[in-house]
Amino acid sequence: MMKTLLFRSIAVLGLMIATLAHAQLRVEISGVGANQIPVAIAGFADEASAPQQITAIVKADLTRSGFFKIIDTGNVMSETTPVNFDEWKSRGAEALVVGSVQRLADGRLDVRYRLLDTLKSSNLSGFGQVAAPDRLRVAAHRIADDIYEKLLGVRGAFATRIAYVTKAGREYRLEIADSDGEGTQVALRSNEPIISPAWSPDGTKVAYVSFESRKPVVYVQDLVSRQRIVVANYRGSNSAPSWSPDGSKLAIALSRDGYTQVYTVNADGGGLRKLTSTTSIETEPQFSPDGQSIYFTSDRSGGPQIYRMSVNGGEAHRVTFNGSYNISPRLSPDGKTLAFISRREGRFQLYALDLASGQELRLSDTTKDESPSFSPNGKYIMYATESGRRGTLAVVSVDGRVKQTLTTQAGDVREPTWGPFMK
Structure with missing residues (x-):
């Protein structure tokens, strides 16, 4: 019972968003490439x-x-x-x-x-x-x-942007910044939590979950006009939005029928379609880069593991087998690598799984990792973690050699997502 409750708190609401002050992110570098x-x-x-x-x-x-x-x-x-x-x-x-x-x-x-x-x-x-x-x-x-x-020989990703959530006093903020943490802009302010931001493929919009209605509701916001629409506000929890590669749909997790299940919905909020129908928690859906599959987290095997199914639903195939607690699937842009968070020996850490060979690599040395997000060139993964009881953002190369931390002068920062290449 405790395991299920813990899984629900992480998968649906995200790990705790602690108090932090608004400031530019400061980058600290450790480690270098092989050559x-x-x-x-x-x-x-x-x-x-x-x-x-x-x-x-x-x-x-x-x-x-x-x-x-x-x-x-x-x-x-x-x-x-x-x-x-x-x-x-x-x-x-x-x-x-x-x-x-x-x-x-x-x-x-x-x-x-x-x-x-x-x-x-x-x-x-x-x-x-x-x-x-x-x-x-x-x-x-x-x-x-x-x-x-x-x-x-690989496209650079310095001219891209990141999004993340901060909190100062009673105010939560969804902030947008350059990939180096400079040029911060506030996209949304709220007195209630904001979680799970996700960039649209063209980089003009961000989907996120806001609790401003005293319940989790999925929104899509245009970053230029600042106009936004409600994409999912059904009974129960509306959470975990992720975009299809063409930007026409979102995969989301809804508990409207009792159990949290995976759905897709058009980017304008129409065309809701249910993809899973189980008595388990099915959440954190992510489209594969080719748009043909959806990866998601489920506790159908007794503990949370990552599964893959067709974008049209149907039979799901288990993807993660090492460890009893694996959540937060994210696919590399080429679809060959799965980043995820695994709890082993009491530590939540970032792992990368080669989907062809099954080879697994632990990428972090910290113990409270969450919310991984690939750079658009697939060479780095950004994630949230803790250092000295403060939330920070970290970046690691996919081979684990190059590591960076992005911190604020005071307070915490959470829920990172790395934006796409800009046109």
Whole structure:
């Protein structure tokens, strides 16, 4: 009985959202990738005219990834500065980043950059972009994304956004920030809990559960217009929204008929369809990236485990077998890896399961983990945890080598979700 009650409290309501103050998230990095690429980054010419330094943002992004060793050039170089490739090779740099910032007459900033291969003495990439002053960080993140992709062969995710829930006093806030925790904006304020935010595939909306009606109700909110609609407000609990890959539907968990079961609903709140009909708790549904399957948490085997079924319902197949308590399924963008939270020896920790081989990897060293969320390039997982009785966000690479924590100066932060690539 106690196990069922504990499972219900975690799966439907999320782990406790503790008190925290509103502040920018501070990033702390530990661990590096198996192989680090040495990259020299010169100061961008004339960036003193900009409100923020492009160079510093790019360096911070690449350092945070864990896959680059930054070589400080100690000088300023624009994209037109002649380059002595032999000199940079002798300093151990395999790539060199140069660029410039120019303020235009209308107040916008013309940002230009080049990425050079010092080993081959050639140009690898480069582009120019015009940005408003308040979009300068995004311009810098795009440069870091390009460097990441050209040197690692994987699309960078620095210019993406994250969402999470905070609480200050009696006020809960759904906040949106850049992937590095900067540029925080408040999407929703409420005197009642907010849980389970989930980004739409196009990054323009967030679904979430709010208790402002004194019960859990699922909403979808447009982040540009701030308008929102009620997607599910049935008798009992309405919880755990997740989007279909095409953005047309949400998978949700409802207790309208007594037992919490899995449903799908159109993104406008219509077309409700029941997918499971059991006397067990069926919750936390997640679409597979191809839209053909739904993964969910169920206690039908006696304790919570993760199952997979067709998007049309029908027979469910158990996916997790190690450990007696596995919850919160999240699929990597390529559909090959399942991230989840497992309770073993009294510790709630983040695991990754290779769905083809069945190989499992524990990714965290903490003990109260929850709410995993993959980066859109599939290389990192963000999750909530606790440190010194305070809620923090953490990021770990899928191989477990690179780790980051995102904290506030005071208080806790919970319920993270990593947004998609932006168009």
